[in-house]
Amino acid sequence: MASTTIEFAVQMTCNSCVDSVKKCITNVEGIEDVQISLDEQRVVIKSNLPTLKLLKILESTGKRVAVKGYAGGQAAVSILQAGNPNVKGVVRFIQPTTGVCIVDGTVDGLNTGHYHAYIYECGDLSNGCENIGQVFNPTKTTDGKIYGDIGTIDSKENNRSQFRFENNQISVTDLIGRAFVVTEESASLEKTKKIACGIIARSAGLFQNPKSICACDGTTIWDEAGKKSAL
Structure with missing residues (x-):
């Protein structure tokens, strides 16, 4: 199965948040590479796992998580x-x-x-x-x-x-x-x-979705993440 690289927005505010994200994804079978940016509140994962499974793994930290984009054409x-x-x-x-x-x-x-x-x-x-x-x-x-x-x-x-x-x-x-x-x-x-x-x-490719707030109704990406987390 081919691997995909997925960009997640993760609501991280400190280095402890970064550590908790690193801990939850360490040694998970199917994850090949992880890049974490505290400043950008971004986690990029290369794996052959379903998107929802990765989302749930990141949400296990207690942080709000949203899918932002995929690598590829x-x-x-x-x-x-x-x-x-x-x-x-x-x-x-x-x-x-x-x-x-x-x-x-x-x-x-x-x-x-x-x-x-x-x-x-x-x-x-x-x-x-x-x-x-x-x-x-x-x-x-x-x-x-x-x-x-x-x-x-x-x-x-x-x-x-x-x-x-x-x-x-x-x-x-x-x-x-x-x-x-x-x-x-x-x-x-x-x-x-x-x-x-x-x-x-x-939908957006990797790093092509800069949106953090919707201009039409003021909904933040974290509000949307809360609505969709059950899917």
Whole structure:
């Protein structure tokens, strides 16, 4: 599995904060490199672990944490916001190198079992998941793996599905404005039932997100981190 480099904003105020961050990530399997800046309140981690797992490790220090960006040419994110109101999730797409796209997601609210993840053609959520077209298939593949077929995801006993796929077919630039969809597992693509979906939007690369406060409503990055920490 390819590694990704992720920038986190961590609310650190002193050297003791830095020490607690270092302690929580020391000897964690899957973490390859860590850079910590107290002045910038920034932690940059290179690893092959899911984003949510790294977020939770950093939050174990008691500090507020937010994802700020990814290394690589392109990055995107989809927040599941249509379909079954009990199903919520965040899915991130990171292109660390040409020809490799990491699909890194967490979905909550699914009953225990097997499901499937797809990219659909359109990001029109005006009618829930009904106006998003068909599974994205620009190559018109009929006898092999369809371009927008991401793979099977499993929901565990806690109704949480965490997944991290390395996809050598899709490109982040092709996904912007389309929809990420979770469906029931079915042998027939035409009959599969959509459960939840979200628009795929461009997100910041490494060190490309300087925002610490939203000019429209005064919301700080730490307020947003608090809202999203449950995902």
